[in-house]
Amino acid sequence: MIDYIAVTKHLQGKDKPFLGHCQIEAAYNSGYQKYVLSGCRDLEIYWNEQLGILKLQGSISYYMQGHNFSYSDTMFTEAISYIESLLKCSLWDSDINEFEYGIIFEVEKPPQEYITHHHTKDKKLTMNEKGKDKGCFRWWEDKEVILKMYDENKNINKKQDLKGKSILKQAGWKPECNYLKWEVHYKKPHQTFNKGRSLILANLINPEFQNLFKQDLMYQYTRLQPMKNLIAPSDKKCLTTPDIILWDYAEILINQHCSLSDMKQRIYAKINTIQNLSSNDKKARKRQIRSLISKLKEASESDWDLSSLITKKLGYIDSDISP
Numbered sequence: 001m002i003d004y005i006a007v008t009k010h011l012q013g014k015d016k017p018f019l020g021h022c023q024i025e026a027a028y029n030s031g032y033q034k035y036v037l038s039g040c041r042d043l044e045i046y047w048n049e050q051l052g053i054l055k056l057q058g059s060i061s062y063y064m065q066g067h068n069f070s071y072s073d074t075m076f077t078e079a080i081s082y083i084e085s086l087l088k089c090s091l092w093d094s095d096i097n098e099f100e101y102g103i104i105f106e107v108e109k110p111p112q113e114y115i116t117h118h119h120t121k122d123k124k125l126t127m128n129e130k131g132k133d134k135g136c137f138r139w140w141e142d143k144e145v146i147l148k149m150y151d152e153n154k155n156i157n158k159k160q161d162l163k164g165k166s167i168l169k170q171a172g173w174k175p176e177c178n179y180l181k182w183e184v185h186y187k188k189p190h191q192t193f194n195k196g197r198s199l200i201l202a203n204l205i206n207p208e209f210q211n212l213f214k215q216d217l218m219y220q221y222t223r224l225q226p227m228k229n230l231i232a233p234s235d236k237k238c239l240t241t242p243d244i245i246l247w248d249y250a251e252i253l254i255n256q257h258c259s260l261s262d263m264k265q266r267i268y269a270k271i272n273t274i275q276n277l278s279s280n281d282k283k284a285r286k287r288q289i290r291s292l293i294s295k296l297k298e299a300s301e302s303d304w305d306l307s308s309l310i311t312k313k314l315g316y317i318d319s320d321i322s323p
Contacts, residue, residue: 002076002101003068004185006057007094007201017047017054018088037086040066045087056083056091057098066164069104069152070171073205080201092202096190099204101213102183104152105313107306111151111180112136114226117304118149119255121225140224144188147220152179182310184220192216214314218307226304227255231297238295246292254298264293 011017022035022045032055035045041062046055061071064079084091107114116135120127125140125147137150153175156168165175173179186192190199193212203209230251233239253263271277271285 001061001068001071001103002073002099002204003061003071003183004057004059004098004100005096005201005204006098007055007091007096009054009056009089009091009094011052011054011089013052015052015089016049017045018086019045019047021086037063037083039063043083054087054089054094055097056094065167067156067160067168067171069156069168069173073210077205092200094201096199096201096203098185098187099189100183100185101217102148102181103217103310103313104179104181105309107178107180107309109303110178111153114180114304114306115149115151117227117229117302118224119227120223122223125223144186144191145220146185146187147224148181148183148185150181152181153177155181180306182217182221182306184217218310218314221307221310226302226306227251229299229303230254231299233295243292243295246289247296250293250296260293260296260298264289 009017019035022037024033024035026034028034031048031050032046032053033048035047037043037045037056039062041059043056043058043060043063046057047053059068060076060079061068064075064082065071080091112135115138118138120140122142124142126142127138127140129135129138133150136154137148139149140147156165156173160168165173169175190196193199193203193209193216199209228251230247232247233243250260250263253266254260258266267289268286271282271289274282277285
């Protein structure tokens, strides 16, 4: 699903957009004037008459319907045609400066749990989050992309009033369900998808390019690492307080590439440093640790891995997921 776009249109000669449907907001020394094109949510328009350059940026789905919970390619095409009719100029040959492509899908657990259990395995990516989001939104960034993962219900509750939520329910939103959004903001789409050559707006609805977007959305996810986890013992007798404490400690260590065997030796070494324990005391403590660790078993697949859900939502399966 295409969401935010930022495009540049170069007009020739005396051609210029019709801005009668826009409200002017600012004028800059650079020669640009900023306008707002009002819809359900505003789009920003920048016009430089001297250079013949028109820039448009904003979320097309929010502009047309006030949300981005669902938005088809047909609706996107109709929206661009509608904006063209207001500005009285063609936009499909505009250069794409930036755009966002993402999906929303239902998950079993609260999205916050999945988000906080992902970290980067690509050294080029830098993780970012804000404390006020409380783990409900996290993003990873490099020079070309911003990878976003967030709780869609939190986003809806923050941005929508009662009327907006009612419209969303008609669009298929179920407030009782858990929805997670996985999205990529392409800062340099021409580098990612066209070997440095310009992309135009028409490429966004081209089936060949859309297949590339799907492949890349999956590829970008592989740059993250869902945290490993341990399987909880079925017998409650094996879940004493010391068991739970060690279980939590073990999950931290295995996500730092430390095996259970390494963890056992690490704790043994710590026991050996305690001077007021006799040799027999140390042996007894080590037996207890060995017994506790023997109950731990690493899961073959992470509970937080979203690969299959993303693949299913995209309707795309391909062993070659490199861009």
